[in-house]
Amino acid sequence: MKEPVIRLENISKSYDGGATYVIKDLNISISKGDFVALLGPSGCGKSTTLMMLCGLYRPTTGNIYFNGKIVNDVMPKDRNIGMVFQSYALYPNMNVFENIAFPLKQMKSLKKTEIQERIQEVAEIVKIPELLKRMPAQLSGGQQQRVAMCRALVKKPDILLLDEPMSNLDARLKLEVRDEIKKLQAQLGLTTIIVTHDQEEAMAISSHIAVMDNGRIEQYSDPEVLYNHPENLFVASFVGTPPMNFINGTLEKKDDGYLCTTESGNVMIPENRINTALLSSNQVILGIRPDQFNLMDSMEKDTLRFDLSYMEHLGKENLYKCYSGDVGVRVLAPTTVNFSDNKQLYARPVVETLGVFDKLSNNNISVH
Numbered sequence: 001m002k003e004p005v006i007r008l009e010n011i012s013k014s015y016d017g018g019a020t021y022v023i024k025d026l027n028i029s030i031s032k033g034d035f036v037a038l039l040g041p042s043g044c045g046k047s048t049t050l051m052m053l054c055g056l057y058r059p060t061t062g063n064i065y066f067n068g069k070i071v072n073d074v075m076p077k078d079r080n081i082g083m084v085f086q087s088y089a090l091y092p093n094m095n096v097f098e099n100i101a102f103p104l105k106q107m108k109s110l111k112k113t114e115i116q117e118r119i120q121e122v123a124e125i126v127k128i129p130e131l132l133k134r135m136p137a138q139l140s141g142g143q144q145q146r147v148a149m150c151r152a153l154v155k156k157p158d159i160l161l162l163d164e165p166m167s168n169l170d171a172r173l174k175l176e177v178r179d180e181i182k183k184l185q186a187q188l189g190l191t192t193i194i195v196t197h198d199q200e201e202a203m204a205i206s207s208h209i210a211v212m213d214n215g216r217i218e219q220y221s222d223p224e225v226l227y228n229h230p231e232n233l234f235v236a237s238f239v240g241t242p243p244m245n246f247i248n249g250t251l252e253k254k255d256d257g258y259l260c261t262t263e264s265g266n267v268m269i270p271e272n273r274i275n276t277a278l279l280s281s282n283q284v285i286l287g288i289r290p291d292q293f294n295l296m297d298s299m300e301k302d303t304l305r306f307d308l309s310y311m312e313h314l315g316k317e318n319l320y321k322c323y324s325g326d327v328g329v330r331v332l333a334p335t336t337v338n339f340s341d342n343k344q345l346y347a348r349p350v351v352e353t354l355g356v357f358d359k360l361s362n363n364n365i366s367v368h
Contacts, residue, residue: 003068004029005191006053006159011062013048013215018060022048023215026062030208035185035192037202040212040238046195047163049212053193054083054161066159077106079159082152082190086164088144090136090151097132100150107155122150125184142173149184160185162194166201178205199239203227211235228353233362236287236355242319242330244355247286247304251279260286260356264304264324267349269356278365280358287355287364290319290332293347295339303348306331311340320345 006029013023023045030036038046051057052064055076063070071079090099097119104115123129126146136144145165152160165181166174182205185192196202202209203223210220211234219231230236236244249260249267257270267286296303306322306329318338320331322345331347339345356366 004065005032005034005067006030006193007065008049008053009063009065011049011052011059011064013045013052013057014060021060021215023052023059026215026217028210028217028220030191030193032191033189035182035194035205035207037206037209038193038195038212039197039199039202039209041197044212045215046197046212048215050161050163050193050195053159054081055079080155080157082155082157082160084145084148084152084160084162084165086167088148088165088168090144090147092136095133095135096128096139096147096150099136099147100132100154103151103155118154118156119150122154125153125187126150126180140173141169142177145169145177146180149181153188158191160190160192162192164195164197166196167198174201181205200241203239209239211238213238229364229368230287230355231364233285233287233357233364236357236364240289242290242332245286245288245290245329246357247288247324247327247329248359249284249286251282251284260284262286262304262324263327264306265299265302267302267304267351267354269351269354273351273367274356275365275367278358278361278363280360283359284365285357285359286349287357288349289353290330292350292353293331293333294350295331295333295337296346296348299346300348302351303346306345306347308339308342308345311338 008026008028011023011026012021014021038049040046052059055074058072064072100119101115104110104118123132126149128146131143166177169177178201208222209226211218213234219226219235226235226239230239247262249262252259257268258274260267260269299305306324309321309323312319317332318335322329322331331345355364358365
């Protein structure tokens with residue numbers, strides 16, 4: 001088996017001598033050319049993990065491997081990484097050319113002509129050659145982001161680390177820059193890790209996503225698997241826009257499967273869809289994506305009845321905000337149908353795609 005470019009082995013990080021840990025027993029392997037997103041809420045440990053990868057923080061326990069070699073004690077400048085910070089960290093008293101040149105001037109082996117050639121090369125790649133004489137204050141947020149990318153790439157790093165590089169951009173510019181980063185990473189074949197709390201951004205830009213919570217990786221998979229087969233309730237709730245709906249239910253074994261009884265109605269689930277080995281009791285939580293309903297005109301078999309609150313127009317779709325008892329439920333439907341005048345909404349879940357979560361362990365016990 002080929003050795004991964006990056007491997008974190010039983011990594012833990014504590015700032016108080018082990019009384020509390022912001023990272024606990026973290027393990028992950030990243031192959032050459034992968035684009036990995038560390039995704040999770042604020043305080044989950046994703047930025048701390050990135051800082052340990054770049055060498056600004058040292059792990060309390062465990063080892064970090066680059067190409068099979070432990071780099072725990074290797075200085076950041078000797079790790080051959082490129083880093084783009086959230087603030088871009090451009091020097092305000094230097095023009096763009098000087099900002100990009102700064103890390104190269106620390107490399108005493110490079111001649112002046114080689115520095116100029118490298119800067120021109122990356123400026124062409126990132127499409128900012130006309131900005132080289134400008135000062136940072138004369139640049140837009142998107143242009144500053146590109147300069148920060150140039151400065152990271154000019155060293156020809158083995159690994160590119162991005163710490164929420166698009167969080168300071170407006171929505172439209174964020175989409176443009178996101179596309180550019182994705183194309184650039186594919187063009188250069190760089191092993192790249194991006195930290196983000198934006199699950200839509202992570203899904204769009206990365207080849208693999210590590211969903212983190214409380215200093216641990218809850219699931220590490222490609223975006224499609226995370227969306228369609230979340231391993232637990234946390235991953236299911238964090239990945240997807242609009243978020244997954246969760247409805248409490250009780251399972252009862254029948255001849256033709258499992259009958260799930262909820263406050264809003266009953267749904268029959270085929271027996272082969274439930275991994276009974278993971279079921280701790282008959283209490284479960286149904287997980288249904290807003291787009292995985294079929295709207296019905298009345299209460300029929302395997303249909304749920306929700307109290308309708310309001311409808312939002314989303315262009316090609318309508319989003320219905322409903323309630324199952326006091327639990328909020330979102331249902332997406334084409335604009336060709338309109339139930340906004342109704343007091344109740346009848347929706348049949350697509351049984352083949354719904355998730356079933358054990359209420360005690362929060363683990364996904366459904367089989368796809």
